[in-house]
Amino acid sequence: MTGSNRLSIVAAVLVWLARAGPVWARGPRGPGPADWIGIELEAVMFYLLGGLAAVCAVGCVLSSRVVRMALFLFGALGAVAGLYLLLHANFLAAIQLIVYAGGTLVVIIFGIMLSSASAAARYRARPAEKAAGAAVGLLLLAGLVTAVGRIDWSEGIAAAPSAPTVDGLGRALLTTYLVPFELSSVLLLAVMIGAAWLAGSGRK
């Protein structure tokens, strides 16, 4: 008996084990797993990332320590970056990570440095205040969701743009959006000078 024969017998036994009996019988293909599960990566990822963003946003409202709040903010921003990826805005996702990683960092630092002493006088809300806040927030949310839900968004859905976003974005910034682009650079310069002056205005 040759080696390959022996191998094929072993394989056959394995296949038979895997397909023995009526259950394993190869019938006509029933509803496939894809149809049965009925969800795709996009939906799974949306619910995962959106859920993370929502939880983190709620955490921002509820936590009382600044550093925790900044951590929640970072979680929400990271989740939103993931959502940008889902929306095929790759460049925006990467920029979100870079800018907000640095931004959150600075917020954490200032949170630590500016509120260490006043943390002793931490504000404790009364239950009534909490309830009022929650009610206002929920009302606002309900209103917004109703407003969004009233409009039928299904019309006019365009084909997914598959053009490379970095290229397109770069071209758009230097053509269509040239004026805002330049304005924003001027704004950044002004902000830099202004912030430096404000922060150093106590200097004698």
Added chain:
Amino acid sequence: MTAMPDAMFTSEPDLLFDAARDGPDGLRTEEMLINMGPQHPSTHGVLRVLLRTDGEMVVEAVPHIGYLHRCAEKIGENLQPYQFIPKTDRMDYLAAMNNNHVFSLAVERLLGVEVPERAAYIRVIMAELNRIASHLVAFGTYGLDMGAFTAVLYAFREREYILDLFEAACGARLTYSYITIGGVTFDLPERFIERLAEFLDYFEPKIDEYDRLLSYNHIFVKRTAGVGVISAEDAIAWGLTGPCLRASGVRWDLRRCLPYEIYDRFEFDIPVGRPGGGGIPRGVVVGDCWNRYFVRMQEMRESVRILRQCIAAIPAGEVRAKVPKNVRLPADEVYFEGENPRGQLGFLVVGDGSPIPWRVKARGPCFCNLSITSHVCRGVLLADVPAIIGSIDIVLGEVDR
């Protein structure tokens, strides 16, 4: 640590806890109290430095000592002098030979004992070898304080060989009790002088290697030049001795200025701190950390010079004067100071006619040198504190005694 004395700080004694004050740019900042030590890598033992910091700036640094206090002086008043010699080993345990030497000399002056010629040479050899070993440790650990990890391994590699020589002479590698009252305990073993010469030939080029590795390293110079400057007046006023004093530009070395033993027979220079330029890196100021470090490097070369002269001139003969074990100390007092690697070690021995001294008092160089820490560590950066403490080169065994 429960109750901190009010007099802990020289300024604002009532502010024991984090205190707000106006910073240099008008922003009200909060100071932080932070304990450097007693368990800290760069306090070289169990020193605790209480820092009051304003961000990275150190507003005030107060050393707290005493974690290693072992009543050495009190023990000295209950033992005969030759019994006390092992206790001197444990004071500055990196320079035990020098401690033995100074205490023996003090007691010999009290008793009026004359040391044989060969014993005097052996003593100088041991003292200078131990000076090199001690400076090697200072060099290596200073590298560690600065974040250069390699220097310490090189330093300990060479120090091992010195310890081998000591081991051959007396059987111990750290606490020797080799130099004793009236001379040394044993004569030198066979081939000791040859091995010593071999070591010196090997060691001298290594100092250039250390200079290339660390002394003239750009980052190292940037970290130490102009940091922790001690003026000559301050150094004298605070009682600094040894390399710390010489780095401030004061040419004071007891081996030359008040020669003891046979130091007047040797030719050697007293290295002092020098300003930048002419081979010295730019930015270096007399009395800064770099000079304190570099004076030690040069002293190693000088010690090698002395050792070579010793090898050339060592005579044969007795190694120990006849001193009876139960000798009665005369009712007199003697204070003797010798030049140790870290500065002047002084012993006050008072006899009252009995074999046990009435009073033994040590003047430790590390203790006095350390006292200037709080004066220098004012308004420096946090990273400069290890640089300054390391450059003062303390051994807590002697600070606390």
Added chain:
Amino acid sequence: MTEFTAQDVIRPRWSPALRARAIRRFMLAGLIIMIGTGVAAVCLEIFGRSLSPLWLTVGIVLPSVLAFGALFVVFAITAHALLGRLLKRLAFVLFIGSLAGIVLTAWGASLLFGLVDRIVAARPDPIAQTIFGGELTTDEIVRFFAATPEDPKALEAPPALEFVAYLLWPWQFRLLRDLVLALVILGFVSVTASFAIWWERKVAGRIQSRLGPMRVGGWHGWAQGIADGLKLVQKEDIVPGRADGPVFRLAPYLVFIPVLTAFLALPFSDRWVLRDLEVGLVLVLGLLGIDVIGVILAGWASHNKWSMYGALRVAAQMVSYEIPMGMALLLPVMAAGTLRPGAIGALQSGGFHTWLAFCSPFLFAAAGVYFVASLAACKRAPFDLPEAESELTGGFHTEYSGFRWAVFFFGEYAAMFVVCGLAVLLFLGAWHSPLPASWGESLAGGSWWQRGLYALLFSGPAWFIAKTYALLFVHIWLRWTLPRIRIDQVMYACVQVMLPMTMLLLLGQMFWQLLVPPDGITARAANIVCTLAGAAIVAAFVGTAGWGYLNRRRLVGPLAVNHLPGS
């Protein structure tokens, strides 16, 4: 009330009682999973659902594997003494086997992917791959193999082929592919970290004229990294009493996971890359920025003033050095005109002189600036202020111990690999050898050994990894040579030296690209000069290192050599 004795403190944690309990639990788990599998099989039978391979995998095969795994653990615990001896003897074999396994897994997986892709492409109506929605059936796979152009009737497939079809079927799902590749990357990072730990200690030893680890594993202590890891995993995980527990526990993962994710876009060669994203470079930079947040939170949550210092230092340092680092990265991006790592790498295939660092003097300088900035971004000496031992007693990780501390260091070594990999990718020819790839074109499409030769000689992941490790060596070398810089000097060097320098370089490169024609005499001369300078640096480095190694005994000196064991 029982008396508390010293025995309670020093009692080994692996006591017989514990052992018996572990055996019981694992047996129980295995049995429960087995019963669950049986019930699942019966349920499927009752409901008459025909069994697709996915259900077979998820419902029957995976639980069976789990159950057998649990039972194997029971066996391992029971035969612990025997296995321990075996493991010790087979350690080297296992390690090499795992290395080979990682490579083979990646290679085999890509082979399988390619096969499945071919089958999918051969369909009359090609389908898009989705996560769950593969529409390929096993029949199609069988038919693909059985049907040759000459013999299209061969539908009666031999059973072995059907088995192969079942094996191939799952690979049409991207989720599975990504999972396998993620495992490969995790394995690679683990091997890199454990190798780098050993290597760092060996290099440190050589630099300090000692031997370094020599015991664990036999040959030159090769298993030291693994042993360190095992030790750290076994140590107690301490959370300080007044620390912010959740944040303290989270922080190491915030350091490690972003760096691991950065491997997503890091190409090891034109084909060995998980996702060749068009924004790959920006993404890697962003991910490297995130691990700073983990470090800061670690320092803050430790409730230790030294850790706090470390955290604030790391914040200042990272925020500053990310700017020169990112701007230095912009130069090759400008030269290449793309952010896609694969495209940048493909540009540099024409040999040593086409590597981007040698294309213009500005790029040459930018390579140096980037390397210094990347040292700072990895918190490596001489920029290791956040964890400065002699000042901050360890800085942000003072309070960490055991596994979490190990995670920090895995993250650090992985980050070192990523920044060095970026330098190699952007400046030093990515995965190409110094020889022009065009010389080996005839090999590239040949048989398997010709392709292997091509990968070894001209371009392949081996070159990328080798060059990255060469830069990693420079990181290690600097760490054991240079003293540490002070915080004000760090900030000065960044804000007043490197930032203006990178701005000027950026400006210069811009004008260079605008004004200097790429085939003109200036460009060629600059290329030649930079290439020669680069070659001189490499030659000087290799020459010095080789000379030092050959003369190591004489350089150390006779006395120290006589002290070495065996001399």
Added chain:
Amino acid sequence: MGSITLMHYLVLGALLFCCGLLTMVVKRNAVGILIGVELVLNAANVNLVAFGRYRGAGIDGQAAALFVIVLAAAEAAVAIAIFMNFYRHLTTVDVDRGDLLRG
């Protein structure tokens, strides 16, 4: 593109917006208020990008979002500078204490 529609993103954006707004209202720490503002801006960004993708606006949504990110960075820089001044005067960043109406 399957089950996830523009509606989903808009609802998520609304949620983020509400949380951001609540954070701004509830917190008395100035840094907390800044965090709320960032959340609100991000909610807007999610909507912009989602509209850009689902309503065929092409690259416009992303460009607008990019400008929002730039503005958010600028706003944070100025805000933190103001907080520093605030802290300098009042030794706190509790905004309820900032009712002096003088320098």
